[in-house]
Structure formats: C-alpha cells, structure tokens
Amino acid sequence: xxxxxxxxxxxxxxxxxxxxxxxxxxxxxxxxxxxxxxxxxxxxxxxxxxxxxxxxxxxxxxxxxxxxxxxxxxxxxxxxxxxxxxxxxxxxxxxxxxxxxxxxxxxxxxxxxxxxxxxxxxxxxxxxxxxxxxxxxxxxxxxxxxxxxxxxxxxxxxxxxxxxxxxxxxxxxxxxxxxxxxxxxxxxxxxxxxxxxxxxxxxxxxxxxxxxxxxxxxxxxxxxxxxxxxxxxxxxxxxxxxxxxxxxxxxxxxxxxxxxxxxxxxxxxxxxxxxxxxxxxxxxxxxxxxxxxxxxxxxxxxxxxxxxxxxxxxxxxxxxxxxxxxxxxxxxxxxxxxxxxxxxxxxxxxxxxxxxxxxxxxxxxxxxxxxxxxxxxxxxxxxxxxxxxxxxxxxxxxxx
Amino acid sequence: xxxxxxxxxxxxxxxxxxxxxxxxxxxxxxxxxxxxxxxxxxxxxxxxxxxxxxxxxxxxxxxxxxxxxxxxxxxxxxxxxxxxxxxxxxxxxxxxxxxxxxxxxxxxxxxxxxxxxxxxxxxxxxxxxxxxxxxxxxxxxxxxxxxxxxxxxxxxxxxxxxxxxxxxxxxxxxxxxxxxxxxxxxxxxxxxxxxxxxxxxxxxxxxxxxxxxxxxxxxxxxxxxxxxxxxxxxxxxxxxxxxxxxxxxxxxxxxxxxxxxxxxxxxxxxxxxxxxxxxxxxxxxxxxxxxxxxxxxxxxxxxxxxxxxxxxxxxxxxxxxxxxxxxxxxxxxxxxxxxxxxxxxxxxxxxxxxxxxxxxxxxxxxxxxxxxxxxxxxxxxxxxxxxxxxxxxxxxxxxx
Numbered sequence: 111x112x113x114x115x116x117x118x119x120x121x122x123x124x125x126x127x128x129x130x131x132x133x134x135x136x137x138x139x140x141x142x143x144x145x146x147x148x149x150x151x152x153x154x155x156x157x158x159x160x161x162x163x164x165x166x167x168x169x170x171x172x173x174x175x176x177x178x179x180x181x182x183x184x185x186x187x188x189x190x191x192x193x194x195x196x197x198x199x200x201x202x203x204x205x206x207x208x209x210x211x212x213x214x215x216x217x218x219x220x221x222x223x224x225x226x227x228x229x230x231x232x233x234x235x236x237x238x239x240x241x242x243x244x245x246x247x248x249x250x251x252x253x254x255x256x257x258x259x260x261x262x263x264x265x266x267x268x269x270x271x272x273x274x275x276x277x278x279x280x281x282x283x284x285x286x287x288x289x290x291x292x293x294x295x296x297x298x299x300x301x302x303x304x305x306x307x308x309x310x311x312x313x314x315x316x317x318x319x320x321x322x323x324x325x326x327x328x329x330x331x332x333x334x335x336x337x338x339x340x341x342x343x344x345x346x347x348x349x350x351x352x353x354x355x356x357x358x359x360x361x362x363x364x365x366x367x368x369x370x371x372x373x374x375x376x377x378x379x380x381x382x383x384x385x386x387x388x389x390x391x392x393x394x395x396x397x398x399x400x401x402x403x404x405x406x407x408x409x410x411x412x413x414x415x416x417x418x419x420x421x422x423x424x425x426x427x428x429x430x431x432x433x434x435x436x437x438x439x440x441x442x443x444x445x446x447x448x449x450x451x452x453x454x455x456x457x458x459x460x461x462x463x464x465x466x467x468x469x470x471x472x473x474x475x476x477x478x479x480x481x482x483x484x485x486x487x488x489x490x491x492x493x494x495x496x497x498x499x500x501x502x503x504x505x506x507x508x509x510x
Numbered sequence: 511x512x513x514x515x516x517x518x519x520x521x522x523x524x525x526x527x528x529x530x531x532x533x534x535x536x537x538x539x540x541x542x543x544x545x546x547x548x549x550x551x552x553x554x555x556x557x558x559x560x561x562x563x564x565x566x567x568x569x570x571x572x573x574x575x576x577x578x579x580x581x582x583x584x585x586x587x588x589x590x591x592x593x594x595x596x597x598x599x600x601x602x603x604x605x606x607x608x609x610x611x612x613x614x615x616x617x618x619x620x621x622x623x624x625x626x627x628x629x630x631x632x633x634x635x636x637x638x639x640x641x642x643x644x645x646x647x648x649x650x651x652x653x654x655x656x657x658x659x660x661x662x663x664x665x666x667x668x669x670x671x672x673x674x675x676x677x678x679x680x681x682x683x684x685x686x687x688x689x690x691x692x693x694x695x696x697x698x699x700x701x702x703x704x705x706x707x708x709x710x711x712x713x714x715x716x717x718x719x720x721x722x723x724x725x726x727x728x729x730x731x732x733x734x735x736x737x738x739x740x741x742x743x744x745x746x747x748x749x750x751x752x753x754x755x756x757x758x759x760x761x762x763x764x765x766x767x768x769x770x771x772x773x774x775x776x777x778x779x780x781x782x783x784x785x786x787x788x789x790x791x792x793x794x795x796x797x798x799x800x801x802x803x804x805x806x807x808x809x810x811x812x813x814x815x816x817x818x819x820x821x822x823x824x825x826x827x828x829x830x831x832x833x834x835x836x837x838x839x840x841x842x843x844x845x846x847x848x849x850x851x852x853x854x855x856x857x858x859x860x861x862x863x864x865x866x867x868x869x870x871x872x873x874x875x876x877x878x879x880x881x882x883x884x885x886x887x888x889x890x891x892x893x894x895x896x897x898x899x900x901x902x903x904x905x906x907x908x909x910x
Contacts, residue, residue, distance in 0.1 A: 142561070180909045191909070482885050
C-alpha cells in the first residue's frame with residue numbers, strides 16, 4: 111500500500127484547511143550566526159501562530175535537492191515529486207494557467223525567423239515584443255486538423271503554447287528546434303508508438319502554421335519543444351476528498367494547482383485581494399491554497415531587506431485569515447530562496463501547523479532556528495498534506 | 511527517478527569538498543548523563559567548526575542497524591548500502607587495496623592442512639605466520655589457466671585473496687570450505703548458469719594449487735569462500751562529476767574508496783601525513799576523502815580515555831585543513847564505536863558541514879548532544895553526499 115492508497119482509504123469529513131504558501135520563505139543568515147530574513151523580520155502575528163501551533167522543517171524533495179516551482183508545489187500538494195514529473199510543455203501551459211486536461215499534449219513553441227530557403231536566421235524571432243507576438247498567435251488559431259482540438263495561447267515575447275486535445279495521443283515527440291541557426295526546423299519525430307499520431311498532427315500543424323506565417327515580417331516560422339502530457343495525478347477530490355480552491359496572483363501557481371484539480375477562484379492582484387477572495391469563498395470549499403509570491407521574488411533579487419519587508423507584509427494579513435477560524439492553518443513555503451544566494455535553494459523550509467489538534471512545542475517564533483527543533487521534526491514536503499489532513503481531523507484510523 | 515539518476519542529472523561545476531571521516535567517532539556516556547568520548551575531549555577547533563557550520567545526526571543505514579566498514583562507507587559515499595552489497599570476496603580484496611575491476615571475481619581463500627587422503631586436519635593451517643604464508647602465496651602465482659587472468663595476493667596468516675579476471679564470469683559459486691575437519695574441501699559448485707565457467711576455473715585453480723602445495727609442510731591445501739563480483743556501482747565521476755581522491759592509512763578504506771572510483775593518493779602512515787598528502791594534491795582533485803582510523807580502534811579496545819585522546823589528535827589537524835579553504839568541509843564517521851560497547855554500534859553519528867551556504871544553527875560544539883538538535887536534523891548517511899554537493903554549490907535545480 112502506498113501513501114496515496116493509504117490516504118485515500120482513510121479520508122473522512124472534517125474541518126477546513128488553509129495552506130498559506132509563502133514562496134521561497136526559507137532563508138540564510140548573511141554571516142554565520144546572524145539572523146535569516148525571517149528572523150530579521152518583525153512578525154508578531156506569525157510568532158503568535160508558532161506559539162499556538164506546532165513547527166517543523168519541510169524538505170522540499172530530499173536532502174540537498176533544490177526544487178523548481180513545479181516539483182516544489184507538487185511536494186506541498188502531497189505528490190512525490192520524483193514520481194510525478196511535470197514535462198516542460200505542461201509547465202509552460204500551467205504557467206499561463208491553461209487548464210490542462212488528461213487528453214492534452216502541451217508544447218512550448220518559439221516563433222523564429224527563416225530565410226527564403228527555410229533555414230533559421232533567428233531562433234527567437236529577435237524576441238518579438240509580447241503584444242506583437244500575441245497578434246501573430248491569434249492568426250494561428252485558424253489552424254484546423256480533423257479529429258483534434260487545438261489551442262494556441264501566447265506566453266511572452268517569442269514564446270507561445272500549443273495544445274493538442276484528442277484521445278490516445280502520446281506525449282513523446284522529439285523537439286523540432288535544431289538548436290542552431292542555418293538549419294531548418296526539424297520534423298517532429300515520435301519517440302514511441304503511442305506518439306506517432308501526435309507527431310503527424312504536429313507535422314500538419316507546422317505545415318499550416320508556416321503557410322499562415324509566411325509573409326509575417328517578424329516571425330515567419332516556429333519550433334516546437336517539450337511535448338508533454340500531464341502526469342497521471344489523482345485529483346485533490348479523489349485523493350483527499352477535498353473541494354479545493356486555489357488563490358494566487360501568478361499564473362504559474364494557478365496552473366500547478368489546476369493540475370491537481372483545484373478550482374481557481376477570483377482574480378486577485380495582491381495579497382490583500384487574495385485574502386478578500388479567501389473570505390468570499392469561505393463557505394464553498396474545505397481546502398484553500400493561498401500563494402504569496404513576493405518573498406521568493408525579493409529573495410531572487412538578492413535583496414535581504416526587501417525580502418524582510420515582504421515577510422512583514424505577509425504577517426499583516428494573518429489576523430484576517432485567523433478571523434475565518436480555519437480548523438487547520440498551514441504556513442510554509444515550496445522551498446527556500448535565501449537573498450544571500452539570490453536563487454532557490456535546498457535548505458529546509460520552516461513550517462507551522464495551527465490547529466486545535468496540534469501538539470504545541472516550545473516554539474515561540476516563526477523562524478528557521480525555532481522550527482528546526484519543533485514538534486513536527488524534519489519531514490519531506492510530501493507528508494505535509496497528510497499532516498494537514500490529520501490536524502483538520504480528516505483522516506480515520508488505519509487498521510483496527 | 512531514483513536518487514542517483516536525480517543527482518547525476520543535476521551535477522554541475524562547483525567548489526571543493528573535503529569529507530573527513532573519523533572512523534567510529536560517535537560514542538556513549540559510560541554512565542547515564544555522563545559525557546561521550548567526544549564530549550569529554552578538548553576540541554576547540556572542531557567546536558569552532560560547529561559554530562560556523564551546520565550539524566546533524568547521520569544514520570549509517572537505518573535506525574537500529576550497526577554497519578560494518580563496507581556498508582558504513584558505502585552509505586557515506588552516497589550509495590544505498592541495502593541496494594549495493596559488497597560480497598565478502600570483494601571486501602577482502604578491498605581490504606588489501608586490490609583494485610577490483612568490473613570483470614573480477616574475488617575469492618577469500620584459506621590455507622589449510624590435509625592428510626594423505628586429502629581430508630582437512632586444520633581449516634586454518636595452524637594460523638601459519640603472515641611472512642611464511644606470503645611465501646607460499648608467491649608459489650601460487652605460477653598457476654596459469656587459459657583465457658583468464660589470475661591474481662593471488664597475501665592477506666594475513668592463513669588468509670589470502672584470489673581474483674579471476676575475464677569477461678562473462680559470474681560470481682555465484684558456493685564455498686568450498688566444508689566447515690569441519692575430517693572432510694575434503696568441497697568441489698566449487700556454480701549457483702547459477704553465469705557462474706558455471708567461474709566454477710570450472712576454480713576447479714582447475716584448486717587442482718594446480720594442490721599440486722604446487724602438496725609438499726609444503728605448513729599449508730598443503732586451500733579452501734575458497736565468498737566468491738563475489740563488485741557491485742555495479744556508478745563511479746564518483748559518473749554520479750557526482752567529481753575527481754575524487756582517497757587519503758587513508760589502512761588498506762580497507764583505500765579499497766572501499768577505489769570501489770567507487772576514487773584515486774588513491776600518497777602513502778601516508780599517520781594522520782599528519784594524510785594532511786600532507788591532502789595539501790600536496792589540493793589542486794588536482796575536487797573531492798577528498800580523508801580517513802582517520804584510530805577513533806574506531808580505541809573504541810574497539812573499549813578504552814574511553816584513549817579514544818578521547820585520539821579525538822584530540824584529530825582536533826589538532828583541523829586548522830591545517832581549514833587553511834586550504836575547502837568550499838565544503840564535512841566531518842563525520844561511518845558509524846559509532848562506543849568504548850562502552852567495545853564494538854561498532856547502531857547509534858547515529860554526529861556530523862557537521864562547514865560551508866558558506868550552511869544555514870548555521872545554535873550548535874557551539876561538535877558533540878552528540880548538540881548535533882542531535884542541529885540544523886541538518888537526523889538523516890540517512892546516503893544523503894550526506896547530496897548535502898555536501900549542495901553545500902559546495904555543485905547541484906543544479908530540479909525541475910523548473
């Protein structure tokens with residue numbers, strides 16, 4: 111019996127869960143023994159949660175492994191990120207919050223320019239501006255191929271997403287980008303029998319697309335990369351019995367949440383608006399994923415003080431969440447983003463669970479130093495959802 | 511995707527790593543609440559490392575499991591010791607630093623004495639002295655068998671190693687030692703089809719050997735045990751992209767290091783000479799395994815005070831290592847050897863990582879009590895290499 115079968119067999123009715131993910135929340139001291147960003151921040155509300163709840167350290171993947179946003183969030187959502195891998199095409203589609211279905215093959219496409227012989231002169235179409243690119247993408251929506259539904263969506267600059275939707279399409283097709291100029295885009299080649307049809311569709315798509323694009327001054331051809339289907343993930347409803355809502359500002363996190371079957375609610379543009387959305391939808395769901403981006407952004411900038419300020423922003427909304435009386439409030443991150451490294455890192459993530467069922471520990475602050483010795487110990491992120499479910503009294507007894 | 515595939519896919523260029531393994535470093539208090547050997551020792555340099563780095567507890571195998579040197583080191587080197595098992599023949603060959611290759615079948619042999627009917631009278635040839643045994647071993651080097659390269663190497667007293675080198679030899683042959691006197695050595699019997707040829711070679715080896723030995727007064731026959739090929743380990747270079755050097759005094763540890771593809775450098779006869787070798791080879795490698803034996807030896811002796819002294823010896827060389835400015839210095843042991851038990855034990859091993867990327871914790875000393883609550887938490891030894899790689903900035907991000 112694996113973890114998912116176990117959880118699925120034990121799920122029961124229970125309380126409401128809020129999982130507040132502060133992206134890249136974990137940090138590093140700038141000098142040995144100094145405070146981390148979290149420890150430098152003034153966070154009276156988060157600290158009160160630490161006192162009331164139980165803390166610990168979440169390992170996003172395994173010791174020493176730094177996750178991207180995809181694996182980082184899959185872990186938090188309770189899916190083993192080494193088992194369920196999100197292909198690049200699907201991640202790109204998730205990144206624009208495209209609702210990827212089980213019969214979809216997603217492809218990251220690049221506009222490029224080719225000469226009169228069809229040889230690539232610029233692999234990124236001189237990074238055509240996003241607005242212009244979006245107009246060219248619209249033209250491609252005219253492409254029709256019998257038996258397959260086709261979606262073409264702009265991303266940014268020369269990048270766009272193509273999705274083929276039909277039953278029985280394999281996702282294993284080689285990239286058509288020759289990776290250098292002076293060569294024509296490659297033919298789409300299937301890497302297994304199930305992907306033969308996908309390759310044929312891609313070939314036809316490319317044919318029609320180049321016909322449409324041939325007189326476009328800035329982008330007269332395209333390459334297709336990262337063909338992928340979404341991993342066969344059980345949904346939140348199946349796995350946990352939860353009606354889950356995702357509240358995020360950035361499309362990437364909406365996309366990741368929709369991969370596991372969460373509903374995307376609201377169109378918030380700030381953390382404060384995210385909490386408005388949470389409040390408005392409070393009665394409609396029993397699980398809420400609330401994503402706060404800017405702790406990661408300022409960490410990536412390498413700006414310690416700015417990250418501290420973002421943590422303080424986060425702290426300020428805590429009373430508004432508490433007001434809703436969630437049965438289980440989880441505060442965590444998908445990984446650490448220390449300003450010192452200006453990048454995602456492998457360091458474990460300070461995590462708290464506040465619930466009436468929490469076995470309170472001695473932690474008085476939300477900080478790396480305190481969480482390190484908290485009652486939750488050090489655990490892989492994929493166990494956070496079982497812990498949250500348990501703390502919301504949503505898991506029955508295993509065995510008699 | 512398993513851990514090795516993951517690590518291999520993420521390896522990048524980065525800093526230099528020193529892994530200082532103090533064999534059997536972990537200990538026990540002689541009376542409840544008393545100090546361990548490490549806590550009784552005066553270790554200002556190690557304590558300074560604890561303050562600067564991050565500490566934790568390494569579990570050699572799994573909770574409660576006491577490792578021998580083989581599995582203990584495989585774990586430290588990042589190989590799951592339950593997956594990769596080192597057969598006895600290979601361990602014996604490693605113990606004399608014989609460079610075991612992928613086509614080698616290694617066999618632990620014992621000289622024995624037989625009567626005129628070929629029945630064993632002493633299974634260990636009265637523990638023939640090492641010097642005399644080595645002379646008899648030399649005679650066996652005359653054995654020739656077509657199509658196979660044969661190595662015969664002395665070990666100690668009645669023990670020696672035989673290696674058959676040829677493509678396509680299986681390692682699954684039953685022991686020929688009947689385990690009691692009054693019986694002839696058994697025929698070598700293959701336990702699978704791939705080992706048929708190995709059994710034939712062993713039969714021929716035994717025939718020629720007994721011919722050569724028949725008039726030897728002290729050792730006129732032999733038994734063959736622990737037939738084994740080396741486990742199919744990815745090398746340090748493949749797995750981590752590291753050019754690794756092993757610096758050890760004792761042959762066993764050189765042998766274990768060579769199994770994973772480390773180069774054996776220098777011929778040091780003491781810890782101080784090991785550090786000389788480290789310094790001399792500093793520019794040639796980016797990973798150094800430095801093995802210190804005597805903490806284990808004195809633990810095995812059951813001599814608490816002598817082990818304390820050895821720990822203090824270790825402490826004295828730390829500044830010479832620090833001087834070289836490793837990007838990541840790991841201080842650990844392959845297992846605990848508490849003087850109280852006078853043997854290897856299952857207890858977790860206090861471990862430190864010193865690096866600019868370490869998230870410093872509250873640990874101020876290198877000790878079991880402090881490491882127990884350190885920032886690395888408790889982790890299986892097989893995750894120490896991923897942690898070291900991460901702290902040397904040698905692992906890229908997993909997923910986007």
